[in-house]
Amino acid sequence: MARHWVLEPGVDFLNHGSFGATPRVVLAAQQAWRDRMEAEPVRFLARDAERHLDEAREALGGFVGADPEDLAFVPNVTAGFNSILRSLTFEPGDELLTTDHAYNAAKNTLEWVARRSGARVVVASVPFPIQSPEEVVAAVLGAVSGRTRLALLDHVTSPTALIYPIGRLVSELAQRGVDTLVDGAHAPGMLDLEVASLGAAYYTGNLHKWVCAPKGAGFLWVRRDRQADVRPVAISHGANSPRVDRSRFRLEFDWTGTTDPSAYLAVPEALRFGASLLPGGWAVLRQRNHDLALATRNLLCTSLAVDPPAPDEMIGSMASVPFAEWETGGEVQGIDLYGDPIHDALIDHGFEVVITPWPQRPDGGRWRRLVRVSCAAYNDMEQVTRLAAVLPGVVAGTSGGRRRGAAARRPPETAGEPAGHG
Numbered sequence: 001m002a003r004h005w006v007l008e009p010g011v012d013f014l015n016h017g018s019f020g021a022t023p024r025v026v027l028a029a030q031q032a033w034r035d036r037m038e039a040e041p042v043r044f045l046a047r048d049a050e051r052h053l054d055e056a057r058e059a060l061g062g063f064v065g066a067d068p069e070d071l072a073f074v075p076n077v078t079a080g081f082n083s084i085l086r087s088l089t090f091e092p093g094d095e096l097l098t099t100d101h102a103y104n105a106a107k108n109t110l111e112w113v114a115r116r117s118g119a120r121v122v123v124a125s126v127p128f129p130i131q132s133p134e135e136v137v138a139a140v141l142g143a144v145s146g147r148t149r150l151a152l153l154d155h156v157t158s159p160t161a162l163i164y165p166i167g168r169l170v171s172e173l174a175q176r177g178v179d180t181l182v183d184g185a186h187a188p189g190m191l192d193l194e195v196a197s198l199g200a201a202y203y204t205g206n207l208h209k210w211v212c213a214p215k216g217a218g219f220l221w222v223r224r225d226r227q228a229d230v231r232p233v234a235i236s237h238g239a240n241s242p243r244v245d246r247s248r249f250r251l252e253f254d255w256t257g258t259t260d261p262s263a264y265l266a267v268p269e270a271l272r273f274g275a276s277l278l279p280g281g282w283a284v285l286r287q288r289n290h291d292l293a294l295a296t297r298n299l300l301c302t303s304l305a306v307d308p309p310a311p312d313e314m315i316g317s318m319a320s321v322p323f324a325e326w327e328t329g330g331e332v333q334g335i336d337l338y339g340d341p342i343h344d345a346l347i348d349h350g351f352e353v354v355i356t357p358w359p360q361r362p363d364g365g366r367w368r369r370l371v372r373v374s375c376a377a378y379n380d381m382e383q384v385t386r387l388a389a390v391l392p393g394v395v396a397g398t399s400g401g402r403r404r405g406a407a408a409r410r411p412p413e414t415a416g417e418p419a420g421h422g
Contacts, residue, residue, distance in 0.1 A: 001277060002378040012383040015352045016376035017161070017186060017318045020209040022270075029269035030214045033262040045258070052265050053254060059268040060219060063282075064205065065194030070227070072220045072253035073264040077185040078105045078422030079233055080204025080220040081152065084181050085113045087230045088150065092118030095147040097178070099124045099140065100359055101157040105422050106183055110152060122148070126162075128358060129309035129322065133165040140169055141176075148178050155205075156186035159356050161318035161372055162310055163191070170200045179226075185422060186210065188219075189274065190286065190316045201226050206422070208263075210317060210376070213270040216263040222249065232256045277377055285377060289317035292375040296384045297321060300371065303388040304395075320372040322358060323395065342369065345394045351387050 004023045007013050013021065022030075033052075037044040053073065061068035074080045086109075090096070096110050100123050110121045124143035126136050140153065151173050155166045170180045179201035187193050189210025195203045203221040207213040222230050227249040231239075238251035246254075275281040278288065294312055297319035301308050306324050343355040354372035359365075371391070373384065 004273075004277075005378050007378065011350055011352055012386060013352045014373045014375075014379060014383060014387065015354055016379070017158075017209060017372065017374035018354065019215065020206075020212060021376065021378070022208070022214050023212055023273055025273055026212060026214065026266055026270045030262045030266040033265045034260065037260070037262065045261075049261055050254060053261060056265050056267050059271055060207075063193075063211075063271050064188055064219070064221075066196045066221050069247065069250065070196070070221055070224060072222070072232075072249065073261075074204065074218045074220045074232075074253070075216045075263075076208070076218040076422045077103075077183060077204045077206050078109075080218060081106055081181060081183060081202075081422075082109055082233050083220060084202045084204070084222075084230060085109050085152075086233065088113075090114070090117040090119040090149060093147055094119040094149045095122045095145060096120070097122045097124065097140070097143055097148050097151040099126045099136075099153065099157075100361075101126055101128070101160050101162065102152065102154060103158045103183060103185065103422065104360060106152055119149070120147075128160045128162070128320075129307070130162065130311075130314070132311060133168075133314060136162075136164050137168060137172065141172055144173070144176055144178060148176070150179050150181060152181045152183060155182055155184040156190060156316055156318070158185065159320065159358060159360050159370060159372070160310075161316070161320040162314045163316050166200075167198050170198050174199060186316070186318070189282070190289070190318075192283065192286065195221050202230075207267055207270065211267070211270050212274060212377075213267045214263040216260075217267055217270075220253070274377075286317070289375050289377065290315065292379065292381065292384070293317050293319045293373075295381060296373050296375055299384055299388045300373065300391070303391055304371075317376070318372060318374045320354075320356075320358075320370045323369045323371070340369070341398045342371075342394060345398055346387075346390070349390050349394065351390065353387065 005021050006024060007021060057068040057071050061071055096114055096119055098110060114121050122143050124139045126139045153169055154164055156163050166182055173180050181202040182200045184203055184205035186209055188205045188207055201223050205219055207217040208215045232253050234256040236256050238255050241251045243251060274285060278284045293315055297308060300321045304321060304324055306322060309322055340355045346353060356370050357367045358370045359367055
C-alpha cells in the first residue's frame with residue numbers, strides 16, 4: 001500500500017503519529033480545491049465555500065458519530081483546546097485537572113489560563129508501565145476535589161500511546177459535576193469513534209494523522225448546551241453577523257479570517273480513500289493497524305529485554321516501549337526535541353521513530369527513554385523487524401544514550417514536541 005504515499009524511499013517511516021502522511025490522491029484533491037479557489041477567489045470564498053464546508057462537515061459527522069451542526073473545522077487540536085480553554089471563565093481557587101501523560105501544548109495552555117485567572121492545574125499521575133485501564137480511572141478520580149471545574153483528558157496519549165477509558169472517565173466526572181474536554185488528537189481513524197455518545201462537553205480531534213487528510217485539518221465538537229460560551233481563537237465577522245439562518249457557533253467558526261480551506265474540503269476524499277484500501281473499509285484498516293502495532297510492541301519488547309508496558313486493550317495503532325535502563329537526574333543526556341542521539345543514530349540507519357523521555361517533564365528526577373512506533377497502512381512487519389534488529393546495537397553504540405564524544409545535556413523541562421500531536 002506504500003505506493004499511495006509520497007514518502008521518501010530509503011526511510012522506514014514509522015512515525016505516522018506525529019504529523020501523519022497524506023496520500024497522493026488526497027493531495028490531488030486538495031490541489032483541485034485550491035485551483036477552484038484561485039480561479040475566482042471572491043466567488044469561492046465569499047459565496048461557495050460555506051456550502052462546500054457544510055458538505056465536508058456532513059461527511060465528517062458520519063465518520064466521527066456527531067451531528068454536523070455541532071462540529072467546527074479547526075486547523076489542529078491545539079487550536080481546538082485553545083478555543084475552549086480561552087473561552088471559559090475560571091475563578092481563583094478553581095482547579096483544572098489533567099494527567100502527566102497529557103500533551104505538552106495542552107499543559108502549557110492549561111497553565112496559561114490558570115495563571116491568568118488564579119486557578120490551579122492539578123496533574124493526576126497515571127503509571128507507566130500500566131496494568132489496566134482501572135489505574136487511569138483511579139488516578140483521575142483520586143485527583144478530583146470540590147474545586148475541580150474542568151478535566152482535559154486524552155483519548156489516546158501522545159508519549160505513551162495509551163487508549164484511556166474515556167467514556168467511563170467522562171461519565172464518572174459528570175457525576176461529580178465536572179465537564180471534560182477530550183484531547184482526541186490520535187483517535188479519528190485509529191478508533192471507532194462516536195463523539196456524541198461519549199457525553200463530554202467538548203471534543204477536539206486531528207484529521208491529518210490517522211484519517212490522512214492534509215496538514216491543517218482538525219475538528220472541534222461542542223455539546224449543544226455549551227456552544228453559546230465557546231468562541232474561536234480568532235474573533236472575526238461572525239461575531240456581529242445579522243444572519244439568523246445559522247447558529248452563532250457556526251457563523252464564528254466558519255469564518256475566522258481569510259485562509260485556505262482546502263485541507264478541510266479534502267477531508268471527504270481522505271475518508272473515501274481510507275475506506276477503499278481494504279475490503280471491509282475503515283473497520284478492517286483499523287484492525288490491521290492495531291494488529292501490526294501489537295506485533296511491533298511485542299517484538300520491540302523482546303529486542304529491548306523489557307516486559308510489555310500496557311495491556312493489549314490499551315493499544316491502538318501506536319505503541320510505546322520503555323528502554324530497560326533508568327537514566328538519573330542531573331547532568332545526563334537529555335532529549336532535545338528531535339535531537340536525541342538515539343533518534344539521530346536511527347535516522348542514520350534509515351528509521352524515523354519517536355524517542356521521548358518519560359516522564360515528559362523529568363524536573364531533575366529519574367527518567368527513561370521511550371521508543372514510540374506508529375503502524376499506518378503503508379507500514380509492514382519487515383520494517384519493524386529491521387528496526388528491532390538495529391535498535392539494541394544503536395542503544396549500545398551511544399553508550400546508554402549518549403554518542404561518544406557528545407556533551408551531556410539536562411533533560412528538558414518540557415519535551416512534548418517529539419511525539420507530535422496538535
